[in-house]
Amino acid sequence: MREKRVVIIGNGMVGHRFCEKISNKKGDFKLIVFGEEPIRAYDRVHLTDYLGKKTLDDLFMSENRWYKENNIDLHLGDPIKKIDTTKKRVFSIKGLSIDYDYLVFATGSSAFVPPIPGVEKEGVFLYRNINDLDLIREYTSKATKGAVIGGGLLGLEAAKALVDLGINDTAVVEFAPRLMPRQIDELASNTLQTKLKSLGLTCLLQKSTDHIVGDRKIEGLSFADETQLEADILIISAGIKPRDELAKAAGLTIGSRGGIVVDEHMRTSDPAIFAVGECALYEEMIYGLVAPGYEMAETAAATIAGEQKVFSGFDMSTKLKLMGVDVASFGDPFISEPYAYTILLEDKNKGIYKRLNISTDGKRLLGGILVGEASSYNMLLQTVNNNMPLPEHPETLLLGETSSGKSSSSGLEALPDNALICSCEGVTKATICDAVTQQNCEDVDSVRKCTKAGSGCGGCVPMIKDLVTYTMKQQGKYIRNSICEHFNFSRQELFDLIKIHELKSYDEVLDNFGTGHGCESCKPVVSSLLASLWNEMILGKGNDVAQDSNDRFLANIQRGGTYSVVPRIPGGEITPEKLITIGEVAKKYNLYTKITGGQRIDLFGAHLNDLPFIWEELITAGFESGHAYGKALRTVKSCVGSTWCRYGLHDSVSFAIQIEERYRGIRSPHKLKSGVSGCIRECAEAQAKDFGIIATEKGWNLYVCGNGGSKPQHAQLLASDIDSETCIKYLDRFLMFYIRTADPLMRTATWLNKMEGGIDYLRNVVVNDSLEMSETWENEMQALVNAYQCEWKTAVNDPNIRKRFVHFVNAPDEKDDTVRFEEMRGQKKATGWNNSMIY
Amino acid sequence: METLTSTSWKLACRVEDTIENGGVCIKLDNTQIALFYFKRRDEWFATQNECPHKRQMILSRGMIGSLGDKPKVACPFHKKTFALDTGECLSGDECSIKTYPVKVEDNLIYIAI
Numbered sequence: 025m026r027e028k029r030v031v032i033i034g035n036g037m038v039g040h041r042f043c044e045k046i047s048n049k050k051g052d053f054k055l056i057v058f059g060e061e062p063i064r065a066y067d068r069v070h071l072t073d074y075l076g077k078k079t080l081d082d083l084f085m086s087e088n089r090w091y092k093e094n095n096i097d098l099h100l101g102d103p104i105k106k107i108d109t110t111k112k113r114v115f116s117i118k119g120l121s122i123d124y125d126y127l128v129f130a131t132g133s134s135a136f137v138p139p140i141p142g143v144e145k146e147g148v149f150l151y152r153n154i155n156d157l158d159l160i161r162e163y164t165s166k167a168t169k170g171a172v173i174g175g176g177l178l179g180l181e182a183a184k185a186l187v188d189l190g191i192n193d194t195a196v197v198e199f200a201p202r203l204m205p206r207q208i209d210e211l212a213s214n215t216l217q218t219k220l221k222s223l224g225l226t227c228l229l230q231k232s233t234d235h236i237v238g239d240r241k242i243e244g245l246s247f248a249d250e251t252q253l254e255a256d257i258l259i260i261s262a263g264i265k266p267r268d269e270l271a272k273a274a275g276l277t278i279g280s281r282g283g284i285v286v287d288e289h290m291r292t293s294d295p296a297i298f299a300v301g302e303c304a305l306y307e308e309m310i311y312g313l314v315a316p317g318y319e320m321a322e323t324a325a326a327t328i329a330g331e332q333k334v335f336s337g338f339d340m341s342t343k344l345k346l347m348g349v350d351v352a353s354f355g356d357p358f359i360s361e362p363y364a365y366t367i368l369l370e371d372k373n374k375g376i377y378k379r380l381n382i383s384t385d386g387k388r389l390l391g392g393i394l395v396g397e398a399s400s401y402n403m404l405l406q407t408v409n410n411n412m413p414l415p416e417h418p419e420t421l422l423l424g425e426t427s428s429g430k431s432s433s434s435g436l437e438a439l440p441d442n443a444l445i446c447s448c449e450g451v452t453k454a455t456i457c458d459a460v461t462q463q464n465c466e467d468v469d470s471v472r473k474c475t476k477a478g479s480g481c482g483g484c485v486p487m488i489k490d491l492v493t494y495t496m497k498q499q500g501k502y503i504r505n506s507i508c509e510h511f512n513f514s515r516q517e518l519f520d521l522i523k524i525h526e527l528k529s530y531d532e533v534l535d536n537f538g539t540g541h542g543c544e545s546c547k548p549v550v551s552s553l554l555a556s557l558w559n560e561m562i563l564g565k566g567n568d569v570a571q572d573s574n575d576r577f578l579a580n581i582q583r584g585g586t587y588s589v590v591p592r593i594p595g596g597e598i599t600p601e602k603l604i605t606i607g608e609v610a611k612k613y614n615l616y617t618k619i620t621g622g623q624r625i626d627l628f629g630a631h632l633n634d635l636p637f638i639w640e641e642l643i644t645a646g647f648e649s650g651h652a653y654g655k656a657l658r659t660v661k662s663c664v665g666s667t668w669c670r671y672g673l674h675d676s677v678s679f680a681i682q683i684e685e686r687y688r689g690i691r692s693p694h695k696l697k698s699g700v701s702g703c704i705r706e707c708a709e710a711q712a713k714d715f716g717i718i719a720t721e722k723g724w725n726l727y728v729c730g731n732g733g734s735k736p737q738h739a740q741l742l743a744s745d746i747d748s749e750t751c752i753k754y755l756d757r758f759l760m761f762y763i764r765t766a767d768p769l770m771r772t773a774t775w776l777n778k779m780e781g782g783i784d785y786l787r788n789v790v791v792n793d794s795l796e797m798s799e800t801w802e803n804e805m806q807a808l809v810n811a812y813q814c815e816w817k818t819a820v821n822d823p824n825i826r827k828r829f830v831h832f833v834n835a836p837d838e839k840d841d842t843v844r845f846e847e848m849r850g851q852k853k854a855t856g857w858n859n860s861m862i863y
Numbered sequence: 864m865e866t867l868t869s870t871s872w873k874l875a876c877r878v879e880d881t882i883e884n885g886g887v888c889i890k891l892d893n894t895q896i897a898l899f900y901f902k903r904r905d906e907w908f909a910t911q912n913e914c915p916h917k918r919q920m921i922l923s924r925g926m927i928g929s930l931g932d933k934p935k936v937a938c939p940f941h942k943k944t945f946a947l948d949t950g951e952c953l954s955g956d957e958c959s960i961k962t963y964p965v966k967v968e969d970n971l972i973y974i975a976i
């Protein structure tokens with residue numbers, strides 16, 4: 025049998041996918057591709073990245089040799105200009121004429137340009153291909169005010185691209201009364217507008233552009249309501265227009281509003297001719313997204329190869345891919361009463377809007393909108409697409425992650441095997457789970473390599489990640505929480521390794537257990553482990569350069585590059601003499617002073633050069649470091665207690681000081697805070713702390729794993745009515761257990777949330793000694809306590825360390841002359857950020 | 864090999880003023896330059912001291928390390944990272960930093976600006 029010749033017009037994303045698909049089919053096909061653009065198919069979905077860090081090479085859909093290897097003739101920069109459907113022959117601009125058995129249109133679409141007078145002026149651009157972007161990039165160097173006509177998905181992407189190119193003053197002009205009119209409703213649009221404003225984008229709604237102002241070059245837009253907008257660069261993104269001109273000339277049936285009419289096999293009105301992608305009109309619909317285009321390519325390839333496959337429409341759910349702006353719409357976003365009930369959540373404080381449309385019997389999810397927080401998008405989309413039952417209280421779906429820290433793995437379990445996880449590549453849940461169980465893929469990257477899932481728009485990557493974790497857990501596989509590319513160990517594993525091998529410096533640890541040269545993730549983790557294990561001065565043994573920036577200079581860095589000074593004031597108790605010293609030092613070095621939320625005093629705005637001198641004076645007056653810069657104990661807050669308070673049961677101040685002095689300086693996975701209250705009125709807020717103690721008639725109640733901050737959580741009762749000695753014992757064990765086993769930057773509350781068995785298990789370990797570790801831990805803690813030294817005292821007295829506290833090493837007496845302050849209420853403050861280039 | 868170019872080498876400091884596997888700041892002709900001695904790779908790098916993100920004079924106090932084989936520095940403020948050899952931003956932003964040639968002779972460091 026003679027090979028069949030398939031000619032493909034258009035080498036875009038879908039045309040390329042068609043070639044891939046048919047190459048894998050049985051049968052003898054000779055493929056000949058004609059492309060209008062001078063380069064081979066590239067990833068148009070990620071076109072905007074070309075203005076950022078990606079090069080053309082990153083965007084190509086295949087290696088250069090791919091076409092040759094697959095015996096495909098590729099004619100680039102040579103569009104087809106005519107077709108003779110009776111002779112089954114195509115003619116190219118460069119003069120080739122080729123006969124075909126099958127012809128496939130994959131000509132895509134072009135930007136729709138509304139007939140506005142002046143669109144031909146210099147400075148007006150489209151946003152469709154590499155060439156457009158090259159032109160835009162070049163022109164932005166002389167432009168300052170941007171405008172984009174069209175507030176849809178693409179228009180917003182183009183507008184953000186202008187901002188990223190340095191046109192900070194950019195406006196989006198939309199004809200409809202809201203942004204993304206096809207995807208979201210008005211409330212969602214309002215929320216989105218506020219968010220875009222913070223990125224530097226202004227939105228003008230209900231504006232119809234009358235003409236473009238300017239002589240030769242654009243100078244602005246004039247609207248039908250007689251208002252004007254200044255602009256010297258304009259991108260038109262007002263929709264797409266299928267490229268059907270050639271098909272029309274060849275006599276194929278075209279839709280009334282454009283598009284090559286196809287049936288469910290992607291066949292046009294001529295049985296030898298197919299159309300796929302954005303040029304094809306299926307059931308009166310142009311699908312302007314890549315996933316349906318891919319499905320069409322597969323359908324056409326299957327049909328030509330004699331297989332049975334039909335295209336039956338496609339879900340148009342989308343997620344906007346703008347950095348830092350979460351917008352998603354899925355299913356039917358607009359359906360409302362009487363066909364559905366809606367559940368709304370609008371949080372103006374956090375800039376979040378969510379809408380779920382549920383069936384009137386409350387059992388199914390029909391669609392919805394997410395703005396500001398879209399992490400549940402994938403799961404909700406799956407719920408719609410697979411017609412999964414809703415929970416009894418569907419409103420809980422709007423609240424995202426539950427505070428109890430439980431992940432949504434139960435949802436994953438309920439997903440049917442054939443649920444489409446990656447719609448770009450058509451990969452199902454079963455395929456991904458198989459990749460994990462049978463091909464040993466243990467992370468998203470390897471799943472992507474094995475199955476192609478996640479290699480399209482990338483929207484499904486979080487869900488793939490969850491599926492991988494879920495499947496591995498099901499198999500009882502251990503999930504490795506390795507720190508970064510340089511260490512293939514979890515924090516806990518490294519802790520043990522460093523301890524067993526008695527390593528004392530970052531470089532030793534890296535040489536023994538790591539690869540490469542380290543980074544800003546593993547350096548602080550290892551430094552913290554070394555400190556937790558040996559409690560040596562953190563700036564010694566070359567470890568200074570492996571410390572996080574605050575630890576490296578034993579102070580918190582501030583805007584502008586100055587530092588803060590926080591002396592320890594245990595329990596919040598301070599003598600008048602010490603208060604005077606703080607005042608005098610602050611005055612001498614021109615520091616801003618403030619009482620902190622932790623019952624002590626912070627002195628802000630110190631030059632790097634001044635730090636050792638300031639500390640020298642504070643140390644002489646009896647102060648020591650407050651470790652406000654370290655992942656270490658911060659403060660033990662106290663209430664005044666029985667020494668003065670008429671309700672006080674015990675002396676909470678003395679106990680707070682004792683505890684603060686015991687655990688000061690000890691490094692841990694995250695910072696530690698504590699409080700001691702003299703009675704149940706709880707004036708020291710002990711239950712909001714990592715460990716808190718409250719006086720009872722008979723002794724102390726010990727609470728652990730509380731947290732303020734962004735996700736507040738109350739501490740839980742670990743032991744009641746214990747005496748001071750027992751309390752300290754329990755604390756030693758609790759802290760060592762936490763230091764040993766928590767992940768980097770995990771506060772005690774999160775640590776407990778992740779612990780199987782929760783507080784009961786923890787109580788068993790700490791109080792009942794179920795792991796038989798108590799003695800070890802108590803001894804380890806005592807060793808740390810004994811090794812304590814005030815870091816600042818060591819630093820000011822060691823000339824080698826001290827000499828690092830200069831700004832210019834070749835002019836050690838000069839301070840950084842770019843530091844600026846402003847005045848406010850009689851003190852200084854740091855000036856705002858200098859103008860930034862990016863957001 | 865020395866070639867005849869118009870590069871003007873400026874004396875920056877002595878080797879003992881620098882810090883192993885870390886950075887220091889140098890003032891040269893009123894420009895702040897971050898000088899890094901990447902001892903683990905036996906390489907010297909010089910870049911602008913200003914982080915382009917919020918324009919802070921700070922990169923010399925950043926942590927250095929590697930991404931694959933690329934030497935990099937992380938800004939202490941928001942941890943944006945930059946390649947020490949080419950200056951490109953490795954955190955996906957469109958900003959880069961200037962880099963300068965460095966040479967060491969007789970225990971003295973020279974930077975060409």
Ligand code: SRM
Nearest residue numbers: 580588619620621622623624626652658731732733734771
């Ligand atoms: C100075 C102070 C605010 C004040 O003026 O009162 C403050 C200032 C900072 N806090 Fe705080 N926090 C201060 C009390 C608090 C409190 C209240 C308390 O301790 O009673 C909380 C909530 C309680 C809690 O932590 O559970 C608090 C929760 C945070 C958090 C969120 C922690 C969390 O787990 O969610 C951060 C971020 C972090 O540590 O990652 C933070 C981080 C910071 C940093 C270190 C941000 C930074 O990295 O630059 C600020 C440094 C200021 C500086 O340059 O010195 N600060 N911070 C307070 C210092 C207390 C002290 O004497 O040490």
Ligand SMILES: Cc1cc2nc3c(=O)[nH]c(=O)nc-3n(C[C@H](O)[C@H](O)[C@H](O)COP(=O)(O)OP(=O)(O)OC[C@H]3O[C@@H](n4cnc5c(N)ncnc54)[C@H](O)[C@@H]3O)c2cc1C
Nearest residue numbers: 034036037038039059060068103104131132301302313314
């Ligand atoms: C900036 C941007 C962002 C996007 N973001 C997303 C997104 O996030 N998600 C999503 O799903 N989709 C997105 N899209 C849409 C997606 O890129 C398209 O759906 C997809 O590229 C359609 O593929 P196609 O092959 O049908 O058309 P195209 O990729 O446009 O390819 C058609 C090709 O045919 C060529 N051609 C036309 N006529 C002829 C002729 N006569 N002879 C030879 N060649 C011809 C054209 O020059 C073109 O190269 C985005 C598009 C753009 C521009």
Ligand code: SF4
Nearest residue numbers: 618620621626733734
């Ligand atoms: S609440 Fe935020 S802004 Fe205020 S001190 Fe704490 S970290 Fe800084």
Ligand code: FES
Nearest residue numbers: 914916917938941
């Ligand atoms: S100032 Fe450097 S990362 Fe923000």
